[in-house]
Structures are given as structure tokens and as C-alpha cells.
Amino acid sequence: MSEFVKRLYSASRGAESLVCVGLDPDPNLMPISDVFEFNRRIVDATRDIVCAYKPNFPFYEALGLPGLRSLERTVEHIRKVAPDALLIADCKRGDIGSTNTMYAKALFDTWGFDAATVNAWGGSDSVEPYLDYKDRGVIVWCRSSNPGAAEFQDLPVSYDGSHIPLYEWMAVKLNEWNDAGNVGVVAGATYPGELRKIRERCPGMPMLVPGIGAQGGDLEGSLFHGLDADIPNLLISSSRGIIYASSDKDGFDEAARRAAFDLKDSINRILERRGRSW
Numbered sequence: 001m002s003e004f005v006k007r008l009y010s011a012s013r014g015a016e017s018l019v020c021v022g023l024d025p026d027p028n029l030m031p032i033s034d035v036f037e038f039n040r041r042i043v044d045a046t047r048d049i050v051c052a053y054k055p056n057f058p059f060y061e062a063l064g065l066p067g068l069r070s071l072e073r074t075v076e077h078i079r080k081v082a083p084d085a086l087l088i089a090d091c092k093r094g095d096i097g098s099t100n101t102m103y104a105k106a107l108f109d110t111w112g113f114d115a116a117t118v119n120a121w122g123g124s125d126s127v128e129p130y131l132d133y134k135d136r137g138v139i140v141w142c143r144s145s146n147p148g149a150a151e152f153q154d155l156p157v158s159y160d161g162s163h164i165p166l167y168e169w170m171a172v173k174l175n176e177w178n179d180a181g182n183v184g185v186v187a188g189a190t191y192p193g194e195l196r197k198i199r200e201r202c203p204g205m206p207m208l209v210p211g212i213g214a215q216g217g218d219l220e221g222s223l224f225h226g227l228d229a230d231i232p233n234l235l236i237s238s239s240r241g242i243i244y245a246s247s248d249k250d251g252f253d254e255a256a257r258r259a260a261f262d263l264k265d266s267i268n269r270i271l272e273r274r275g276r277s278w
Helices: 003-015 035-046 057-061 064-081 097-110 124-131 147-153 166-177 192-201 219-226 252-273
Strands: 019-023 052-055 086-093 115-118 137-143 156-159 162-165 183-187 207-209 234-238
Touching (some): 019 086, 035 064, 035 252, 064 086, 086 097, 086 137, 097 115, 097 124, 115 124, 124 166, 137 166, 137 192, 147 166, 156 166, 162 166, 166 183, 192 207, 207 219, 219 234, 219 252, 234 252
Parallel strands (some): 019 052, 019 234, 052 086, 086 115, 115 137
């Protein structure tokens, strides 16, 4: 078991939770204007009931240097008050190898994230700079949750005497690249049938499942098809459904806590029905 998977296992077990909170600060939706203060209150309200936080880089980059400073303070605060939680950089970086070397250095050395989402469109050599960080998670974008995903991800490719969709071929390659046990998969909850195929191709690999909440993903189907038999290597991600549960500037953090707890409770009740309680 890799160091990253051990950390994921420990964080999930410690909180008895598969919930990952996406920190996507949008000035048009936040009930207060200060990005760090918004994040701080969300984190403080949810730190005991989730296993991971996932800052989404474009939301900070769009705000310029003040946004990046808020991200820096957010990372520092999570490390201080929720040291067992995984920190995932949601940035889906992707380029040729030399550029990805700098991306990996930025995300893992400079920012200190435990894992990062990666775009592998450039092929295996473009992903190698991330894989060199064997103690960090490299979570590759495989099947996205947006309506237009099928335009490219469903294109048929030849494999093993038949045709499979491109996203499934991506899953085949991810399994091949997982020599250090630190590769994970992004697979959207809006397509649980496709998630099942990915899990079959990627046994034992961590899976980040966005699309629960505002995007209307299938929670029970995602759990049924995404979980492995032995360890809780699944992260159910919700962003807007938790952090924007209320527009009340005085009570949005408590509303976020209730939403995160409700998601955790819904997951755990499904697990119990399937004989998978903590």
C-alpha cells in the first residue's frame, strides 16, 4: 500500500467519512467577500466530519494575487486545524513533460498538496513528472461529469479484439501506470454505469467522484460501483451543495456543516445497508 493510499485510508477511517469538500470560492455566490474567511469558516465547521478538502485552483487564480494568497492561507489553516485531512489540488494540469515537471514541483513542493488532479491527454511521458512523487496522489481525469463528456470520452478505440470507449481505455492505461500505487481516477457520479467499468479496469485504485449535489449525481450508484471490497478508497466530492448551502452571512458555515453531515450520513446509511459499515 502506497503512502498516499495509507493517508487516504487513515483520513477516511478517522472521520468515518468518504466526504471531500470542494472549496470553490465564487464572489457571486459567497455570502461574505473575504475568500479566506469564507474558507476558514467552512473548514472549521466541517473538519470533524470530512476526510478531504479540494481547493479548485481556477476560482483562486481568477482573483489574481489576492486569490492565491487566500489559497495559501487556506492550505495553512487546514494543515493547522485538520491535519489528518487530505489536501487535493483540483487543477487538472496537463502539458508535455518539461512543463509538467514544473507543475508537479509547484503543486507538491511549493504548495505541499497531498494529491493533485491531472490531465493525461499528453500521454504517459507527460504524467511521469507527477508519478515521480511516489508519496503523493496523482488523480487522473478519466470520465468527467459534464453533459458534453461523451463528445470525446465515448469515442470507440480498439482494445483486446473489440472496441471500448476512450474513457475506458484511459482506465486501462492508468492501471498500467500505477507501479507505485499512487495513481487515482476522477470519474463523475453522473455516469454510475461508466464508473462501474472504470472500477473494473482499475481495481484497488483511489477514485475521486465529483458531481454529487448540485450536478445531481447518483450517490447510491456511485458507492455501489465505486467501492472496492477491502478499503474505503473512494472520495465523494461535493462543492456547491455544501459550501453554498446557505446565503446567510451569519449562518452559512453551520448550513455547510449540516449539508456535509447529511451527505456523510447518507453515505454511511447506504454502506450499512450493503454490509459495509465502519
